[in-house]
Amino acid sequence: MKRFYLFGFLLLMAFDTLSQVSFKYAGSQALPVAASMAWIQRVFGQPWVYGALIGYIGAFFTWMSLLKHAPIGPAFAASHLEVVSVMLLSIWLFDEPLTLPRVLGATAIVAGIVCLGVAESHQHHAAAEPGTTPN
Amino acid sequence: MPAADPASSLVAGLWLLNVILDTAGQLAFKAAAGNPDAGDGLARWKHMAARPWLWLGIISYVAEFLVWIAFLSLVPLSEGVLLGSINIVAIMIAGRFLFGEKLTRLRVIGILLVTLGVTIVGVAG
Known part of the structure; x- marks a missing residue:
């Protein structure tokens, strides 16, 4: 079951990363932003939005399979580690510098995500052994 | 990010709208997928398709999808995904109130760390 989760979360991360990179390309090519049909047509008039769709659909089915067993908060948290892969890819693809606030912010966010993951495994452990006090 | 700047207001508005839509969607999917009586395989999907939760989520x-494209076209991608991490906090708090998921000490620390990280990027990024 552990291997199933690990594979599932990695697959989710890959789909999410594909989506985010495609979203950025799609949005950049559809500028300026406006609440209009013209903007929506610009978004869907170039190929990147379909890369985002593929990532979205892949992530959706991976997510629904995982959610059947995993509680929403931690599963969601684990799926959000894609901030790291997207940030690293952004240096290469979009020439976005790793500024200090971004590194500090990402560190705090990843530490927070790890805490949420650990909190969950503690709870699973407590639930698996009747008689132990839940934290 | 001065609030008077119309471009910044648009970015902030899209960010807020994204949090609201993401939380609503995730909670709807949880309501759709979490039903233990739904069975397995195709029967489970049929069960979900016959109820509003799956469709509300979609x-x-x-x-x-559209709000996020608009948001990311206005900010650097690395900053955008970091700012979007606030969704984790919104989901956990909503899960606490709607599904009675426990906010243990470690979870509260996690929520505070994510909020701190988003604040750093939002203010100084």
């Missing part, structure tokens, strides 16, 4: 996701 509608939220479609709206979020």
